Amino acid sequence: TLRDLRAATIRAAVAKFQPDLMIVDNVPRGAQFELDPTLRALRRSGKTRIVLGLRDIIDRPAVMRQQWLRQRNFEALREYYDDIWVYGDPALYDTATEYGFGAELSAMLTYTGYLDQSERLGSAAAPKIRRSLVDDDRRPYVLCTVGGGRDGVALAECFVRTHLPEGQRGILITGTQMAPEARRRTMDHAAGRADMTVVDFVQEPVGLVAGATAYVSMCGYNTACEVMSLGVRALLVPRVRPRAEQHIRAEKLSAHGFADMLHPDALSPDALGRWIGEPAPRRRPRPRIDLQGLERVRALGASLLAPQQTSRHAI
Numbered sequence: 001t002l003r004d005l006r007a008a009t010i011r012a013a014v015a016k017f018q019p020d021l022m023i024v025d026n027v028p029r030g031a032q033f034e035l036d037p038t039l040r041a042l043r044r045s046g047k048t049r050i051v052l053g054l055r056d057i058i059d060r061p062a063v064m065r066q067q068w069l070r071q072r073n074f075e076a077l078r079e080y081y082d083d084i085w086v087y088g089d090p091a092l093y094d095t096a097t098e099y100g101f102g103a104e105l106s107a108m109l110t111y112t113g114y115l116d117q118s119e120r121l122g123s124a125a126a127p128k129i130r131r132s133l134v135d136d137d138r139r140p141y142v143l144c145t146v147g148g149g150r151d152g153v154a155l156a157e158c159f160v161r162t163h164l165p166e167g168q169r170g171i172l173i174t175g176t177q178m179a180p181e182a183r184r185r186t187m188d189h190a191a192g193r194a195d196m197t198v199v200d201f202v203q204e205p206v207g208l209v210a211g212a213t214a215y216v217s218m219c220g221y222n223t224a225c226e227v228m229s230l231g232v233r234a235l236l237v238p239r240v241r242p243r244a245e246q247h248i249r250a251e252k253l254s255a256h257g258f259a260d261m262l263h264p265d266a267l268s269p270d271a272l273g274r275w276i277g278e279p280a281p282r283r284r285p286r287p288r289i290d291l292q293g294l295e296r297v298r299a300l301g302a303s304l305l306a307p308q309q310t311s312r313h314a315i
Contacts, residue, residue: 018045018047018048019042019048020047020048020049020304020305021048021049021050021051021301021304021305022038022042022048022049022050022051023051023052023053023085023301024050024051024052024053024081025053026052026053026054026055026058027073028052028073028076028077028080028081029071029072029073029076033071039076039079039080040080042080042311043079043080043311043313046311046313047311048311049082049083049304049311050080050081050082050083050311051081051082051083051084051085051304052077052081052083052084052085053085053087054084054085054086054087054095055086055087055088055221055245056086056087056088056089056092056093056095056114056221056249057088057093057095057245057248057249058099058243058245059243059244059245059248060244060248061098061099061100063243063244064099065099065100068099074105077105077108078104078105080313081108082108082304082311082312082313083108083109083110083300083304084105084108084109084110085109085110085112085297085300086109086110086111086112087112087113087114087115087221087293087297088111088112088113088114088293089111089113089114089289089290090111091287091288091289091290092114092252092253092256092287092289093248093249093252095109095111096109110296110300111290112292112293112296112297112300113289113290113291113292113293113296114224114225114228114229114289114290114291114293115225115229115291115293115294116225116229116291116292116293116294117206117222117225117226117229117230118210118229118230119294120204120206121206121207121210123204123206125203125204126204126206126207127207129202129203129204129205129207129208130207130208130211133171133197133199133202133208134208134211137169139167139168139169139195140167140168140169140213141168141169141170141171141211141212141213142164142168142169142170142171142212142213142214142215142216142276143170143171143172143173143205143208143209143212143214143215143216144156144159144170144171144172144173144215144216144217145172145173145175145205145209145215145216145217145218145223146173146174146175146178146217146218147175147217147218147220147222147223148175148176148177148178149174149175149176149177149178149182149183149200150175150177150178150179151218151239152174152175152178152218153178153179153182153186154264154267155216155218155237155264155267156172156174156178156182156186157182157185157186157189158267158268158269158272159172159216159272160172160186160189160190160193160196160198161189161269162269162272162273162276163269163273164195164196164273164276165276165277168195168213168276169195169196169197170195170196170197171196171197171198171199171208171212172186172190172196172197172198172199173199173200173201173202173205173208174186174198174199174200175200175201176200176201178200183200186198206226206230209226209230209232210230210232212232213233214232214233214234214235214275214276214280215227215232215233215234215235216234216235216237216272216276217234217235217236217237218236218237218238218239218246219236219237219238219239219246219247219249219250219253219261220246221249223236224249224253225291227253227258227259228253228258228289228291229291233280234258234259234260235259235260235261235262235272235275235276236250236253236254236259236260236261236262237250237261237262237263237264237267238250238261238263238264239264240263240264247263256286256287256289257286258286260275262275
């Protein structure tokens, strides 16, 4: 059968290449369980260290556990994996405890810390992109981003209708995945405003984020890392469906003083305008969050590639 042929091909590839390390992103068995033959073949070889990399938050704990139990993800971790890396810090979200990993899986887990985005400010692209959009305009600007744009239409359209304080301007990055019709509507709303710039994509936005007087965004993992790394005044309008991941993350960042949060049901031009127009509040004390994830992942990878390391499943 086609399945048998595919499994045989995978076994042959594993036997030939014998990778020392494989890092799987987010889904232990693959989005459609397509990793199962590879995981079985690598386990039989016993020579490959297999790591699952997880973002800090997946979904609400009860929802995540039900899904993972149904998909047998916990079983796959015990049977095939050597290590679990969580790209976060339990001081903000204790992934192992919240999701009930238990003693065995928790012993395999390392919190790497979040990924410090300030290093990106040193890239050649960051200042170049900022100059191209800010140019000689000395007005302070409010930046709004909506990730890829597919589910950020409401926030984008609201932002271009928002009244900005006198002497300020807005910059919106719609993302390349926003539906063309929605992007055209957004562009049309901004076209008559001298204080609004809309672009669909920039190669490196971190310089724009760092230079903004205020930052409005959703709350994906990358945005959260930017907010914690750069210290910019931020308003998070998270996605709440189909997963609660962004909502939970935004609540945590707000509770710890890193950002303000606006529920999308309360989103309106008036609500955005009020937040943007408020004087920047005095910063609340913030917990010390581990932002050494980039360095720690490099170190963890190097340690697993050391000659003496073998899979815990090695025979």
